Amino acid sequence: MVDNPRARKLADRIKEIVARLLDSRIKDPRLGFVTVTDVRVTGDLQNASVFYTVYGSDEERAGTAAALESAKGLIRSEVGKQTGIRLTPTIEFHLDAVPETAAHLDAALVEARRRDAELAALREGKAYAGDADPYRAPEQGDERED
Secondary structure, eight states, X not given: OOOOHXXXXXXXXXXXXXXHHHHHTOOOTTOOEEEEEEEEEOTTSOEEEEEEEEESOHHHHHHHHHHHHHTHHHHHHHHHHHHOOSSOOEEEEEEOOHHHHHHHHHHHHHHHHHHHHXXXXXXXXXXXXXXXXXXXXXXXXOOOOO
């Protein structure tokens, strides 16, 4: 997806329109607690990808995906009316994976903290096998004159 100014403006406008429509006009009972997270428009302004998250279980996510797919025509026609551009972009809905990715990263950070604490406990009371400074240093009287 190209990041030119016109495509970015259109993406922001589509995001507003879709969020407002989901809040006010679409009354599908399958529609869960939806948040539109991002919209990306291609450089030729022909395709728009709408990313959304759903708060709830997998069944609610599947129901919301079906509701959005059935309301796609209404949403596209409303986007065409409110943006006023000559060719209305086709709209695709994608479930945003950001919350799952964030949960995975949080779990990885917790595991890393646990392992660090475990290593710190093992290191406690231990000493180095050799000298504290293993590198050779020139002796005081060993200066050469060139």
